[in-house]
Amino acid sequence: MSEIVVxxxxxxxxxxxxxxxxxxxxxxxxxxxxxxxxxxxxRLADALGVSLDGAAPNRPTRVDDVAELDxxxxxxxxxWEAITRRHTDPQIADRLLENPYFRAVADRFPAAQSYxxxxxxxxxxxxxxxxxxxxxxPPAAGGIDFFMAPRQMQDLIGGRMLRWLTGxxxxxxxxxxxxxxxxxxxxxxxxxxxxxLEEIADxxxxxxxxxxGMAARAAAIERMLTTATVLVVSTDGPxxxxxxGRFFRSLPEIAVSPAALVFNRALPDSWITxxxxxxSSPLEQAVRDNMARxxxxxxxxxxxREAMAARLEVPLVTVPWLRQAPxxxxxxxxxxxxxxxxxxxxxxx
Amino acid sequence: xxDRKLIIVSGKGGVGKSAIAVALGLRAQRAGKRVLISAMLExxxxxxxxxxxxxTYQPTDFASGVAAMSVERSAALEEYLRVQMRVxxxxxxxxxxxxxxxxxxxxxxVREVISMxxxxxxxxQGNYDVVIVDAPPLGQLMSYLRAPAVVASLVPTGGIxxxxxxxxxxxxxxxxxxxVLVTTPEELPAAETSEALRQLEAEHLIRVGAVIANRVIPxxxxxxxxxTTLAAGPGRDAALHHLALWEAQQAAxxxxxxxxxxxxxxxxxxxxxxxxxxADFLEDAT
Numbered sequence: 001m002s003e004i005v006v007x008x009x010x011x012x013x014x015x016x017x018x019x020x021x022x023x024x025x026x027x028x029x030x031x032x033x034x035x036x037x038x039x040x041x042x043r044l045a046d047a048l049g050v051s052l053d054g055a056a057p058n059r060p061t062r063v064d065d066v067a068e069l070d071x072x073x074x075x076x077x078x079x080w081e082a083i084t085r086r087h088t089d090p091q092i093a094d095r096l097l098e099n100p101y102f103r104a105v106a107d108r109f110p111a112a113q114s115y116x117x118x119x120x121x122x123x124x125x126x127x128x129x130x131x132x133x134x135x136x137x138p139p140a141a142g143g144i145d146f147f148m149a150p151r152q153m154q155d156l157i158g159g160r161m162l163r164w165l166t167g168x169x170x171x172x173x174x175x176x177x178x179x180x181x182x183x184x185x186x187x188x189x190x191x192x193x194x195x196x197l198e199e200i201a202d203x204x205x206x207x208x209x210x211x212x213g214m215a216a217r218a219a220a221i222e223r224m225l226t227t228a229t230v231l232v233v234s235t236d237g238p239x240x241x242x243x244x245g246r247f248f249r250s251l252p253e254i255a256v257s258p259a260a261l262v263f264n265r266a267l268p269d270s271w272i273t274x275x276x277x278x279x280s281s282p283l284e285q286a287v288r289d290n291m292a293r294x295x296x297x298x299x300x301x302x303x304x305r306e307a308m309a310a311r312l313e314v315p316l317v318t319v320p321w322l323r324q325a326p327x328x329x330x331x332x333x334x335x336x337x338x339x340x341x342x343x344x345x346x347x348x349x
Numbered sequence: 350x351x352d353r354k355l356i357i358v359s360g361k362g363g364v365g366k367s368a369i370a371v372a373l374g375l376r377a378q379r380a381g382k383r384v385l386i387s388a389m390l391e392x393x394x395x396x397x398x399x400x401x402x403x404x405t406y407q408p409t410d411f412a413s414g415v416a417a418m419s420v421e422r423s424a425a426l427e428e429y430l431r432v433q434m435r436v437x438x439x440x441x442x443x444x445x446x447x448x449x450x451x452x453x454x455x456x457x458x459v460r461e462v463i464s465m466x467x468x469x470x471x472x473x474q475g476n477y478d479v480v481i482v483d484a485p486p487l488g489q490l491m492s493y494l495r496a497p498a499v500v501a502s503l504v505p506t507g508g509i510x511x512x513x514x515x516x517x518x519x520x521x522x523x524x525x526x527x528x529v530l531v532t533t534p535e536e537l538p539a540a541e542t543s544e545a546l547r548q549l550e551a552e553h554l555i556r557v558g559a560v561i562a563n564r565v566i567p568x569x570x571x572x573x574x575x576x577t578t579l580a581a582g583p584g585r586d587a588a589l590h591h592l593a594l595w596e597a598q599q600a601a602x603x604x605x606x607x608x609x610x611x612x613x614x615x616x617x618x619x620x621x622x623x624x625x626x627x628a629d630f631l632e633d634a635t
Contacts, residue, residue, distance in 0.1 A: 010363055012537045100503075101457065187430065188452050192459065193507030200456055238620075239363015242394075267590075268583070276584030286571050287584045294587040296616045323593045 009233030087213030150218035360531030367394030372627035461496030527558030534598035
């Protein structure tokens with residue numbers, strides 16, 4: 001099995017760039033590395049200087065031959081289709097994939113997409129083609145979905161509710177509802193109409209066929225995720241910090257212990273006490289006033305990240321703010337120099 | 350914008366839409382209106398800006414004069430069944446409501462129609478002059494706004510179809526409803542806002558009343574070349590930092606039709622102070 005590094009956190013905190021720079025550095029250090037992103041933005045492709053729009057979905061692209069670095073942008077729709085075909089017979093798979101409700105489940109349950117991502121990552125890990133796989137998680141719910149999805153999908157598909165709702169299928173694809181469910185179905189019928197109701201129940205029954213295959217796979221994905229090195233990324237700001245906090249609060253449910261809180265785009269501590277230039281020229285005055293503003297910000301920034309790490313009882317790794325995002329491999333490798341703390345967390349495991 | 354009965358506030362996650370929903374509420378309250386703030390998905394966001402930990406389905410009256418509630422999904426479904434479908438409160442057992450919840454969650458659009466239906470229903474009730482919705486983030490907003498049409502096309506006979514039709518009309522009625530989009534001056538939120546505006550323009554589901562840029566930093570009266578004359582040090586670094594942020598901010602906001610600019614609040618502020626200060630700025634801007 002490959003070693004798995006999961007980079008998680010809210011959207012816009014720099015997960016993709018961090019994943020790319022960590023992956024690049026690991027590859028440069030001699031590890032066969034695969035970077036997987038679920039972020040549809042072109043950022044990773046741009047930063048790595050490759051096109052990830054390959055013809056075949058979910059096939060890694062070679063980024064660097066010498067360093068054995070590959071990258072992949074996950075196509076979740078394709079993953080979900082592959083999963084359906086893997087876990088059920090062709091006839092049911094066809095029927096499911098044509099069913100609008102099945103499409104809806106795949107599109108609207110973040111758990112379904114995250115599950116698909118997890119199953120795909122597990123498959124790459126099993127192939128042993130890489131020493132390390134760096135996963136840039138989807139931003140939904142601070143990435144917690146990625147970890148909860150295996151359990152959630154099992155609950156949805158194997159849940160008592162589904163068994164209780166759906167009875168047997170009688171010839172002609174009509175559904176025989178469970179008697180116990182009848183009062184509810186009368187109510188549902190009034191709200192949704194009988195035609196829709198029947199289609200939903202039909203669909204739920206088909207979905208149950210996925211259960212055995214998915215349950216076995218989900219358990220394997222959960223094991224993979226519990227041994228992964230998890231880095232939670234945040235930046236200064238109420239949104240990202242709330243997301244990171246939410247991730248940590250959900251930890252008891254997912255048996256994962258993050259290796260570090262990565263606080264990205266931190267302001268320099270030296271600004272806290274800095275006063276700016278002396279002198280009375282308009283330029284010096286403006287720069288001094290601006291310094292006063294940013295020294296307050298730098299203090300708040302430091303206090304916020306330290307308080308957060310202390311509250312969450314997790315090691316803090318601070319990554320400084322850069323004036324320009326890295327746009328190529330060389331810049332990414334240079335950035336990795338700033339991440340020596342992160343790399344040692346990964347390699348110590 | 351503030352004279353509409355239903356103000357829906359959305360934006361990419363983390364841009365401060367809850368703070369602005371509350372600030373708009375405070376602003377309307379100061380103008381003498383009876384205000385309900387209705388938080389749809391993020392139940393704590395609006396709460397902390399009002400000085401509370403949590404909101405409940407039952408509206409709470411706050412000292413600032415506004416009322417606020419959270420649209421808790423199971424409660425919304427229960428009320429929908431009771432009020433709209435005339436199912437007696439005692440009838441649905443817990444097992445029944447949970448099963449109903451599974452069905453509602455599975456059928457495309459139904460969950461959204463029932464959740465979005467609650468604040469719309471509250472505007473019809475007339476207990477408040479304005480209902481301000483702290484709506485789902487941009488990524489999910491379109492599926493909420495499109496839900497009535499989806500339901501109308503999928504449900505041939507059910508009772509919810511009638512409801513969905515009335516909802517679509519209420520949202521599209523420019524005299525009743527308006528959408529406020531919030532962005533920060535950063536690349537991703539601005540790009541998502543721009544994409545949402547394009548889709549909204551094409552689909553006529555609701556009219557956009559205002560685009561608000563939040564946390565905008567002020568210009569700095571020096572240029573990068575001015576700074577080369579200064580000695581290296583934190584002062585120069587901080588000035589370069591500010592200029593780089595300013596440049597990224599202008600690039601992000603340039604393509605957007607911004608109606609209201611709200612400044613970045615330097616320093617430490619409690620969430621309640623943030624909402625109150627934003628309300629002051631809104632008073633100047635609207």
